Amino acid sequence: xxxAVSLRAVSRHFGSVKALDDVDLDIAAGEFFAMLGPSGxxxxxxxxxxxxxxxxxxxxxxxxxxRVEGVPPYRRSVNTVFQDYALFPHMNVIExxxxxxxxxxVPKAERLKTAEAALELVQLGGYGARRPGQxxxxxxxxxxxxxxxxxxxxxxxxxxxxxxxxxxxxxxxQEELKSLQKRLGITFVFVTHDQGEALSMADxxxxxxxxxxxxxxxxxxxYQRPNTPxxxxxxxxxxxxPPALVxxxxxxxxxxxxxxxxxRLGGEARLSGIIVARSYLGPVTRLAIDAAGLRLHAVVPSxxxxxxxxxxxxxxFDSAALHLMGAEP
Amino acid sequence: xxxxxxRAPLLLRLAAAGGLVxxxxxxxIIFVYAFTTEEKSFVWPPPGLTLKWFAVAWxxxxxxxxxxxxxxxxxxxxxxxxxxxxLTAAAVSRTRFFGRETxxxxxxxxxxxxxxxxxxxxxxxFSTFSIPFSFWTIVLxxxxxxxxxxxxxxxxxxxxxxxSLVEASMDLGADGFQTFRHVILPNIGTALLAGGMLxxxxxxxxxxxxxxxxxxxxxxxxxxxxxxxxxxxxxxTNVVAMFVVAATFLPILAAFYLTRGGDxxxxxxx
Amino acid sequence: xxxxxxxxxxxxxxxxxxxxxxxxxxxVALMLMPPALWLGIVYIGSLxxxxxxSFYSLDEFxxxxxxxxxxxxxxxxxxPSNFDIILRTVVMAALVTIASAIIAFPIAxxxxxxxxxxxxxxFYLGIMLPLWSSYLVKVYAWKLIxxxxxxxxxxxxxxxxxxxxxxxxxxxxxxxxxxxxxYIGTFLVFVYIWLxxxxxxxxxxxxxxxxxxxxxxxxxxxxxxxxxxNVILPLAFPGIVAGSIFTFSLTLGDYIIPQIVGTSRLxxxxxxxTQQGTAGNIPLAAxxxxxxxxxxGIYLTVAKRLGxxxxx
Numbered sequence: 001x002x003x004a005v006s007l008r009a010v011s012r013h014f015g016s017v018k019a020l021d022d023v024d025l026d027i028a029a030g031e032f033f034a035m036l037g038p039s040g041x042x043x044x045x046x047x048x049x050x051x052x053x054x055x056x057x058x059x060x061x062x063x064x065x066x067r068v069e070g071v072p073p074y075r076r077s078v079n080t081v082f083q084d085y086a087l088f089p090h091m092n093v094i095e096x097x098x099x100x101x102x103x104x105x106v107p108k109a110e111r112l113k114t115a116e117a118a119l120e121l122v123q124l125g126g127y128g129a130r131r132p133g134q135x136x137x138x139x140x141x142x143x144x145x146x147x148x149x150x151x152x153x154x155x156x157x158x159x160x161x162x163x164x165x166x167x168x169x170x171x172x173x174q175e176e177l178k179s180l181q182k183r184l185g186i187t188f189v190f191v192t193h194d195q196g197e198a199l200s201m202a203d204x205x206x207x208x209x210x211x212x213x214x215x216x217x218x219x220x221x222x223y224q225r226p227n228t229p230x231x232x233x234x235x236x237x238x239x240x241x242p243p244a245l246v247x248x249x250x251x252x253x254x255x256x257x258x259x260x261x262x263x264r265l266g267g268e269a270r271l272s273g274i275i276v277a278r279s280y281l282g283p284v285t286r287l288a289i290d291a292a293g294l295r296l297h298a299v300v301p302s303x304x305x306x307x308x309x310x311x312x313x314x315x316x317f318d319s320a321a322l323h324l325m326g327a328e329p
Numbered sequence: 330x331x332x333x334x335x336r337a338p339l340l341l342r343l344a345a346a347g348g349l350v351x352x353x354x355x356x357x358i359i360f361v362y363a364f365t366t367e368e369k370s371f372v373w374p375p376p377g378l379t380l381k382w383f384a385v386a387w388x389x390x391x392x393x394x395x396x397x398x399x400x401x402x403x404x405x406x407x408x409x410x411x412x413x414x415x416l417t418a419a420a421v422s423r424t425r426f427f428g429r430e431t432x433x434x435x436x437x438x439x440x441x442x443x444x445x446x447x448x449x450x451x452x453x454x455f456s457t458f459s460i461p462f463s464f465w466t467i468v469l470x471x472x473x474x475x476x477x478x479x480x481x482x483x484x485x486x487x488x489x490x491x492x493s494l495v496e497a498s499m500d501l502g503a504d505g506f507q508t509f510r511h512v513i514l515p516n517i518g519t520a521l522l523a524g525g526m527l528x529x530x531x532x533x534x535x536x537x538x539x540x541x542x543x544x545x546x547x548x549x550x551x552x553x554x555x556x557x558x559x560x561x562x563x564x565x566t567n568v569v570a571m572f573v574v575a576a577t578f579l580p581i582l583a584a585f586y587l588t589r590g591g592d593x594x595x596x597x598x599x
Numbered sequence: 600x601x602x603x604x605x606x607x608x609x610x611x612x613x614x615x616x617x618x619x620x621x622x623x624x625x626x627v628a629l630m631l632m633p634p635a636l637w638l639g640i641v642y643i644g645s646l647x648x649x650x651x652x653s654f655y656s657l658d659e660f661x662x663x664x665x666x667x668x669x670x671x672x673x674x675x676x677x678x679p680s681n682f683d684i685i686l687r688t689v690v691m692a693a694l695v696t697i698a699s700a701i702i703a704f705p706i707a708x709x710x711x712x713x714x715x716x717x718x719x720x721x722f723y724l725g726i727m728l729p730l731w732s733s734y735l736v737k738v739y740a741w742k743l744i745x746x747x748x749x750x751x752x753x754x755x756x757x758x759x760x761x762x763x764x765x766x767x768x769x770x771x772x773x774x775x776x777x778x779x780x781x782y783i784g785t786f787l788v789f790v791y792i793w794l795x796x797x798x799x800x801x802x803x804x805x806x807x808x809x810x811x812x813x814x815x816x817x818x819x820x821x822x823x824x825x826x827x828x829n830v831i832l833p834l835a836f837p838g839i840v841a842g843s844i845f846t847f848s849l850t851l852g853d854y855i856i857p858q859i860v861g862t863s864r865l866x867x868x869x870x871x872x873t874q875q876g877t878a879g880n881i882p883l884a885a886x887x888x889x890x891x892x893x894x895x896g897i898y899l900t901v902a903k904r905l906g907x908x909x910x911x
Binding site for chain 3: 338341342344345348349351352353355356358359362370371372373374412413414416417419420432435436438439441442443444445446447449450451452453454457469472473476499504505506507527530534536537540550553554557558566570573574577578580581582585
């Protein structure tokens with residue numbers, strides 16, 4: 001089966017800056033795919049290459065098996081939900097949504113009907129006559145979404161779609177986006193710097209750093225089995241143990257990650273350290289521990305008998321929880 | 330800078346109010362003089378008020394001819410400035426290219442240098458290349474310094490129009506031309522209208538450059554200048570002056586409302 | 600439906616659209632061509648023609664321009680009668696600039712900091728109307744005001760202050776028969792006409808001063824005077840310098856104001872006008888125009904160092 005989007009050895013350089021450097025990637029049709037990484041990691045450049053706003057310096061890009069280098073954005077069946085929504089301020093909501101239909105010379109009655117249907121899909125039926133300026137942030141985002149899907153693109157790109165929304169709205173939108181994607185069956189590719197968002201929404205995640213993809217896999221893969229210290233640290237702030245320590249603990253000289261929630265206090269101690277900070281998070285408490293110069297974090301169930309700052313504690317964990325990675329940082 | 334609730338110190342308020350009076354009073358005086366019955370001197374207060382000079386001014390063929398020429402020149406010069414200024418603004422604001430600063434400087438130069446330099450430079454060029462004075466020599470000079478007004482307005486609006494709007498349009502299937510027509514033009518439209526009106530006002534009022542490019546033709550400002558240096562019928566000049574002030578008032582007001590919320594006019598320069 | 604539309608566009612517009620998308624540089628070049636040709640050829644070309652003329656000289660006997668390279672015309676500029684004109688103009692431009700800055704500041708400050716709603720609109724009109732009103736009408740209004748029988752004389756008379764006006768007019772060099780034929784009159788009109796050009800950039804610079812900076816200063820124990828001197832003035836200064844570019848340059852080049860209100864002594868602009876017109880000495884006129892260009896060149900370089908261009 002053809003991939004929805006595939007990148008082959010794609011690089012995008014801006015002068016001496018390698019925004020994207022020799023990237024290979026396949027996104028399957030119908031997949032909900034997340035591109036995760038800190039700012040400047042190349043994820044947005046990657047999205048813009050797929051949309052056609054940028055051209056690769058080298059390598060090639062296929063969308064459903066067709067080469068798209070040199071194909072302008074307006075000839076690609078790919079639509080984008082912009083980070084700032086980019087709603088046309090001089091048009092009302094229905095005109096915004098019907099814009100692409102108007103360009104394709106769809107008769108007026110039909111395009112209004114189609115646009116209204118798209119608005120209903122994002123639960124904004126009846127909002128057509130308003131101006132973008134009269135809408136809340138969440139509503140604008142829905143309009144942007146309706147505008148991007150009204151044409152039934154093959155691939156929908158979302159650039160930090162939830163970045164500007166507050167927490168509550170964000171959680172609602174996450175669920176809605178997922179169910180919308182299921183209903184439409186369109187390939188969704190979204191860019192985010194929020195690992196929680198990527199893990200909870202995506203079928204698969206690609207982790208970007210410094211213009212390269214560090215790991216691609218399911219959320220479980222990425223979270224439980226990071227392949228580099230960067231991924232371990234960026235996705236869910238794992239403890240990264242250096243090769244010397246890992247050699248002592250597990251007998252191999254490689255980096256390893258250890259989830260904060262896998263650490264126990266007391267029992268069979270494999271490491272010891274001094275508690276330097278304690279933050280109460282409700283059901284659990286997060287401890288910062290200084291273990292002979294190595295800063296570790298542990299998340300333990302809250303309780304009255306937890307040691308305080310300055311106490312020396314023994315740290316235990318199952319060998320299986322120690323996830324071995326490469327020898328390189 | 331804005332502070333809420335507090336008021337300016339008294340001395341500061343007096344100074345500002347005094348400044349406003351200094352700025353506005355001379356224009357108001359023009360309105361009074363238009364009705365004076367005194368013919369020979371500028372005596373104040375006017376000995377009496379009359380409307381008869383309006384009728385006299387209305388029936389003078391030299392005034393209506395000058396007015397007509399001024400309107401024609403301003404219309405053509407504004408149209409040219411709109412095209413050239415918008416093109417420059419679009420090119421400068423959408424892309425970074427070599428010599429971008431030079432282009433900005435080139436646009437601003439005709440306004441930054443004293444008008445007499447532009448005027449005499451054009452005149453010496455006309456005489457060097459044996460170009461006879463005509464309607465078009467006036468237009469040529471006016472369009473040159475009107476470009477900057479349109480440019481300033483358009484460039485500010487381009488800057489405020491987010492680049493992602495253009496990308497969104499292309500993403501939704503519009504090529505460059507369609508994007509220009511459906512997205513860019515409606516977004517910069519009011520800025521262009523404001524710029525165009527200011528350019529019109531600028532051209533309509535121009536005298537320094539026009540002196541050098543008009544030859545024997547007379548625009549309204551040239552007619553006024555003639556009256557200032559060699560007065561023939563002072564009350565008629567008063568009426569024309571009042572008419573000109575009133576005529577500039579409307580475009581300024583319109584431009585204010587068109588660009589409200591923007592920052593185009595302030596610092597736009599004349 | 601295919602994922603991409605690879606069929607070449609049929610219409611000319613579509614093909615051109617694709618071409619411009621692929622070669623954005625081509626589009627920019629095409630857009631810049633008309634204005635660059637216009638300004639580059641018509642305007643810069645004319646300026647160069649003028650500059651060239653300044654290196655020619657006038658044959659004193661035939662009254663014809665001799666098209667041979669010479670610096671004689673520039674030497675002529677330094678003759679006392681010509682040099683006086685330059686000096687007079689530069690001094691006037693400097694005084695006008697300083698006076699404009701002093702008058703403009705309170706207006707700009709109140710407009711930027713305190714004016715709201717109705718007052719904001721009044722300030723806007725108060726600045727924009729004089730700015731955009733006809734230049735000649737403004738000069739004309741001042742001729743009415745300054746005339747011997749005009750408003751000012753009447754005002755001084757009504758207030759029983761005629762002796763003060765007479766005393767001012769009796770001051771040698773700057774006084775005269777009436778205000779409309781004295782340097783004081785010329786100065787007043789110059790300040791009036793160019794004042795809005797000083798107010799606008801100053802106001803724009805002041806608008807950008809965050810009010811919490813002022814609060815911070817007074818919070819740290821600054822008296823209003825100290826806050827003004829150490830916080831507001833330095834931040835407004837680039838705006839004032841930007842405004843001074845206009846007031847200075849416009850005064851340097853003007854030839855109509857001193858012709859209508861003032862003495863019979865010439866300013867640079869008038870000298871240019873007379874030389875090219877009645878005297879027919881184009882080379883000398885051209886050399887005279889180089890003076891404000893050079894002065895403004897120096898002025899702009901200094902202004903740029905002071906950060907004035909960010910405030911324009």
